[in-house]
Amino acid sequence: MSAARRCRPPRALAGLFVWRLRNTGVRQIPNRFVHLYHIASNRLITFQYFNFLKRMYVTQYNKDLSQRAKPKSDSIVSPFYELQPLDREKKVVHKISPVSPVHQSWSETSSRNELREMKSAAETEDSVIPVGAESKEDRQWKEMKLRLDDLPGILARLSKIKLTALVVSTASAGFAMAPVPFEFTCFLLASLGTGLASCAANSINQFFEVPFDSNMNRTKNRPLVRGQISPLLAVCFAASCGVPGIALLTLGVNPLTGALGAFNIFLYTCCYTPLKRMSIANTWVGAVVGAIPPIMGWTAATGSLDAGALLLGGILYSWQFPHFNALSWGLREDYSRGGYCMMSVTHPELCRRVALRHCLALIGLSTVAPVLDITTWTFPVISLPINLYISYLGFRFYRDADRSSSRKLFFCSLWHLPMLLLVMFTCKKSVLEKEDKGDLPGRSCERAMEIRLP
Amino acid sequence: PPAHSHSDWIGPPDKHSNLRPVIFYVPPEESALERRLREARQEAQASNQRFWARHNRAFRQEKEEFIYSRLKAKGLEMRDESGQKATLNAEEMAEFYKDFLSKNLKKHLQYNRDWYKRNFRITFLMGQVALVRALRWLRRRKKNVEQ
Numbered sequence: 277m278s279a280a281r282r283c284r285p286p287r288a289l290a291g292l293f294v295w296r297l298r299n300t301g302v303r304q305i306p307n308r309f310v311h312l313y314h315i316a317s318n319r320l321i322t323f324q325y326f327n328f329l330k331r332m333y334v335t336q337y338n339k340d341l342s343q344r345a346k347p348k349s350d351s352i353v354s355p356f357y358e359l360q361p362l363d364r365e366k367k368v369v370h371k372i373s374p375v376s377p378v379h380q381s382w383s384e385t386s387s388r389n390e391l392r393e394m395k396s397a398a399e400t401e402d403s404v405i406p407v408g409a410e411s412k413e414d415r416q417w418k419e420m421k422l423r424l425d426d427l428p429g430i431l432a433r434l435s436k437i438k439l440t441a442l443v444v445s446t447a448s449a450g451f452a453m454a455p456v457p458f459e460f461t462c463f464l465l466a467s468l469g470t471g472l473a474s475c476a477a478n479s480i481n482q483f484f485e486v487p488f489d490s491n492m493n494r495t496k497n498r499p500l501v502r503g504q505i506s507p508l509l510a511v512c513f514a515a516s517c518g519v520p521g522i523a524l525l526t527l528g529v530n531p532l533t534g535a536l537g538a539f540n541i542f543l544y545t546c547c548y549t550p551l552k553r554m555s556i557a558n559t560w561v562g563a564v565v566g567a568i569p570p571i572m573g574w575t576a577a578t579g580s581l582d583a584g585a586l587l588l589g590g591i592l593y594s595w596q597f598p599h600f601n602a603l604s605w606g607l608r609e610d611y612s613r614g615g616y617c618m619m620s621v622t623h624p625e626l627c628r629r630v631a632l633r634h635c636l637a638l639i640g641l642s643t644v645a646p647v648l649d650i651t652t653w654t655f656p657v658i659s660l661p662i663n664l665y666i667s668y669l670g671f672r673f674y675r676d677a678d679r680s681s682s683r684k685l686f687f688c689s690l691w692h693l694p695m696l697l698l699v700m701f702t703c704k705k706s707v708l709e710k711e712d713k714g715d716l717p718g719r720s721c722e723r724a725m726e727i728r729l730p
Numbered sequence: 731p732p733a734h735s736h737s738d739w740i741g742p743p744d745k746h747s748n749l750r751p752v753i754f755y756v757p758p759e760e761s762a763l764e765r766r767l768r769e770a771r772q773e774a775q776a777s778n779q780r781f782w783a784r785h786n787r788a789f790r791q792e793k794e795e796f797i798y799s800r801l802k803a804k805g806l807e808m809r810d811e812s813g814q815k816a817t818l819n820a821e822e823m824a825e826f827y828k829d830f831l832s833k834n835l836k837k838h839l840q841y842n843r844d845w846y847k848r849n850f851r852i853t854f855l856m857g858q859v860a861l862v863r864a865l866r867w868l869r870r871r872k873k874n875v876e877q
Contacts, residue, residue, distance in 0.1 A: 415742045416741075416742070417739050417740065417741045417742070417753075418739065418740055418741075419735060419737050419738075419739055420737055420738040420739060420740050420752065421737045483849070483853075484846070484849070486849070487749060487778050487782065487845060490743065490748045490749050490750065491747075491748045491749075491782060491786070496743070496748065501750070502740070502750065503738075503740035503750060503752065506856060507849065507852065507853045507856065508853055508856035508857055508860060511853055550842070550846075553838055553839070553842050554839065554842075608820070608823075608824055608827045609823070609827060611827070611831070612789075612826075612827035612828070612830050612831045613785075613786065613789045613830070615831070615834060615835070615837075615838035615841075617831065617835070621824070621827050621828055621831050622828055622831060622832065624824060624828075677821070678820070678821070679820060
């Protein structure tokens with residue numbers, strides 16, 4: 277197994293490992309990370325991001341009420357979560373009064389969680405301290421002039437850079453799982469192209485949703501809402517990310533990946549975003565959007581749409597439902613007022629049933645993986661505990677239908693996915709074994725330089 | 731915003747509509763195109779403000795009424811002994827949210843169409859204005875170089 281992985285460049289694993297342990301919250305089980313030495317650092321980064329996100333979420337819930345995130349297109353990635361800088365305390369105090377009993381107990385537990393989980397977390401420190409300053413500043417009139425040194429931050433928020441990073445990591449998971457020798461240049465090009473496509477889609481999404489975003493607590497600090505950037509610039513930025521991104525995928529990787537990328541952008545901006553306000557079918561479309569990046573990663577590596585690609589896509593598709601449905605459960609007021617048609621508001625029973633159904637589907641899909649020769653049979657066995665756990669939480673959510681069960685399910689989904697992908701990767705069927713059997717699928721990055729295995 | 735400023739100014743979110751008002755700068759030598767853009771933006775701002783202020787007010791009002799009617803059905807008052815405002819839990823409120831959303835769906839569909847049209851038009855005008863300005867700047871530079 278290690279031979280097939282020798283192409284993976286060893287990153288500063290030690291440094292990352294230390295950093296991760298420092299940031300690790302209560303949930304981390306150190307003995308699981310014995311396998312670290314042969315795990316690519318992008319996994320660690322994913323994990324980092326999820327921990328970071330979890331912490332941000334806990335603090336955010338502490339200060340703010342009812343938010344939710346839907347990640348990008350892909351959103352995949354789901355329409356997922358987006359973390360915003362924390363809101364002003366003063367405004368929050370006003371908002372707390374109508375729904376005090378529920379939220380107060382909740383914010384207490386989350387503050388306890390917060391104390392437990394916050395270690396060094398410079399991010400959370402940053403977010404806690406300037407809240408007072410923010411509230412003053414926000415009441416002032418600001419000049420609508422673009423300052424160049426603000427631009428990177430603004431563009432990062434416009435493109436939902438953290439979400440984009442998660443999307444790229446799911447795409448790289450797809451790339452890694454493909455049963456071909458690892459080609460680093462191809463990997464880089466595919467990741468970069470996917471990242472650019474994701475930035476473009478996110479920017480267009482924000483461009484479309486300005487008045488709605490200003491009315492929802494979670495999204496009211498976005499750059500377009502605050503007038504930090506003009507809509508024209510947002511569109512130009514989206515075009516300047518999207519066009520090179522898709523071109524890079526089509527020319528530098530292969531046309532299939534480029535087509536999938538373009539299709540995903542279209543699906544997210546032109547189907548999912550308007551559909552959010554028209555019918556609950558948006559959740560299913562959003563789940564497809566989230567499922568496409570790993571498929572893109574796979575096709576980048578192999579050049580063809582195999583059953584394995586569809587399986588990975590299927591796993592991500594199923595994952596979106598418990599993730600998003602649990603998240604949207606706490607945001608019903610904002611969705612209702614904002615006019616978003618979400619299952620949690622209009623069909624709550626269906627919302628919970630679908631979440632549970634897809635948790636169980638994850639178990640099924642994990643079992644199919646060895647059948648398709650992607651992983652060994654140890655994969656369903658090892659992944660069974662985490663899949664059973666998320667299914668159990670899904671069942672609790674289905675039965676109890678309250679805030680605490682929805683939160684538990686949501687936070688579980690945050691670590692469940694990277695863990696599942698990690699286990700899948702460690703159980704990947706060795707390429708060399710396949711070479712012996714003589715059934716290596718064709719490679720795809722014709723124009724890119726290749727590090728060929730003998 | 732200061733009188734000498736040459737740019738637009740954006741303010742804090744409005745109490746009712748949660749939208750941020752913009753004060754547009756009117757340059758002395760504003761072209762017809764720029765005027766069209768500014769007017770389109772002002773119109774969109776006004777329309778958005780009207781819609782959301784009315785919508786949010788309706789939401790708050792209906793929410794109050796719902797809470798009041800539910801509390802009454804349960805035999806409770808709006809404020810309990812300690813003077814705190816009595817509230818319903820999330821599950822009871824969920825029914826209200828569902829109702830409110832379905833009641834307002836048609837209104838939202840209309841507003842969406844409207845908003846998308848305005849947004850595209852404004853952005854397109856911005857593009858035209860930017861193009862004209864860029865060409866003007868290039869022409870001026872060429873003239874300076876020639877002189």
